[in-house]
Structures are given as structure tokens and as C-alpha cells.
Amino acid sequence: AQRVTQPEKLLSVFKGAPVELKCNYSYSGSPELFWYVQYSRQRLQLLLRHISRESIKGVTADLNKGETSFHLKKPFAQEEDSAMYYCALGDSGYALNFGKGTSLLVTP
Amino acid sequence: DTGVSQNPRHKITKRGQNVTFRCDPISEHNRLYWYRQTLGQGPEFLTYFQNEAQLEKSRLLSDRFSAERPKGSFSTLEIQRTEQGDSAMYLCASARDGAYEQYFGPGTRLTVT
Numbered sequence: 726a727q728r729v730t731q732p733e734k735l736l737s738v739f740k741g742a743p744v745e746l747k748c749n750y751s752y753s754g755s756p757e758l759f760w761y762v763q764y765s766r767q768r769l770q771l772l773l774r775h776i777s778r779e780s781i782k783g784v785t786a787d788l789n790k791g792e793t794s795f796h797l798k799k800p801f802a803q804e805e806d807s808a809m810y811y812c813a814l815g816d817s818g819y820a821l822n823f824g825k826g827t828s829l830l831v832t833p
Numbered sequence: 834d835t836g837v838s839q840n841p842r843h844k845i846t847k848r849g850q851n852v853t854f855r856c857d858p859i860s861e862h863n864r865l866y867w868y869r870q871t872l873g874q875g876p877e878f879l880t881y882f883q884n885e886a887q888l889e890k891s892r893l894l895s896d897r898f899s900a901e902r903p904k905g906s907f908s909t910l911e912i913q914r915t916e917q918g919d920s921a922m923y924l925c926a927s928a929r930d931g932a933y934e935q936y937f938g939p940g941t942r943l944t945v946t
Contacts, residue, residue: 729875757933768836769876769924769937811875815933820866820889823875 731824748812757815837938858927
């Protein structure tokens with residue numbers, strides 16, 4: 726069965742500190758993995774896709790098939806990074822299977 | 834605004850009533866998805882369309898739920914005989930054919946009293 730696990734409901738860091746949001750998945754096959762972000766009062770938006778290898782807003786995520794993980798990393802957190810972050814797994818029909826999300830709070 | 838739009842943004846209804854939501858996708862997107870999100874959860878897939886064809890339905894989509902996309906453009910999601918457990922945010926997303934990247938609307942928040 727496909728499953729996405731985000732073990733942390735809430736993560737609080739200080740401004741300037743490194744951030745790692747954890748995501749683990751279970752999927753038999755080659756996974757399509759994504760990070761979506763939802764800022765306060767805004768719609769859900771795509772942050773990055775694993776195959777794009779782009780760094781958007783300073784964040785990266787490496788797919789580790791051995792550990793079945795797709796952790797999101799940012800070296801220096803900013804207050805504007807405070808948001809809800811969702812890891813998502815795409816299935817064969819292109820539907821997305823989301824984790825429960827991690828709320829990131831960056832404090833000054 | 835050329836993004837995905839949803840109407841209404843909020844709906845309060847009494848248990849047992851029927852409700853209908855509308856989604857207007859990005860115009861060139863063939864695929865349209867419906868998700869439901871409850872408090873503390875990520876969005877959960879309900880159903881999706883490629884053009885006017887409904888290709889997949891989740892087991893979450895009970896017989897009281899029906900979705901249509903009659904001309905392959907906008908879509909409607911109807912819930913009949915609403916129950917309190919139907920209270921949630923209903924999200925619509927659209928995507929280009931063959932693409933995983935989905936673009937989400939602002940959602941319709943349903944409250945069943």
C-alpha cells in the first residue's frame with residue numbers, strides 16, 4: 726500500500742537555523758515525490774518535485790530509495806518560511822497521496 | 834486570476850440537505866482532481882477526471898457523493914443527505930495531461946450542523 730509519513734506535526738526553529746522536515750514513504754515501484762506548502766490564508770502550492778532537482782526558495786529534497794525518505798532541507802530558516810508543509814506521493818493515475826503535514830514555525 | 838477557482842468558498846448547511854460545489858480549472862488543463870481535507874490531515878484524494886471522463890474514484894467517495902465534468906471544463910461535486918462527518922475543506926486541483934504537478938484552488942469549506 727502507498728503511504729506517506731511525516732512524523733513531526735510541529736517543528737519550531739529559530740531564524741537562521743537549519744531546517745529538516747522529514748518524509749518517509751512506502752511504494753512498490755519508482756516513486757514520484759513532491760513537497761507542497763501552504764502559507765497562512767493561501768492555497769496549497771507546489772514547492773518542489775524530486776526529479777526536477779531544482780532548489781526553490783533555498784530548499785532541497787533528496788530522494789533516498791534505500792531509506793525510502795524524501796526529507797526537505799533548508800540551511801537557514803527565515804520567518805517567512807513558517808507554513809504547513811506536505812509531502813506527497815504520486816500514484817500511477819497521477820493522484821497525489823499526501824502526508825498529514827508538518828507545521829513549521831520559525832521564530833526570531 | 835487564471836488559477837483554479839472554487840465556489841462557494843464557504844457553505845453552512847443542515848444535516849440531511851444536499852450541497853453542490855463548483856470548480857473551474859486552469860483552462861488548458863485536461864485533468865481535474867477533487868480532494869477532501871479534514872482538520873489535522875493532509876488532503877485525501879476523492880476522484881479525478883481526464884476531460885469529461887471520470888477515471889478514478891476513491892473508496893472515500895460514498896454513494897452520497899457524485900462528481901461531474903460535463904464538457905471537460907468546470908466540475909461539480911454534489912453531496913446528498915449531508916452528514917456531520919462531511920464537514921471538511923473540499924479542494925479542487927487541475928493539471929496538464931501527463932503531468933504530476935497539480936495546481937490547487939482555494940477550497941470550499943463545508944460545515945454541516
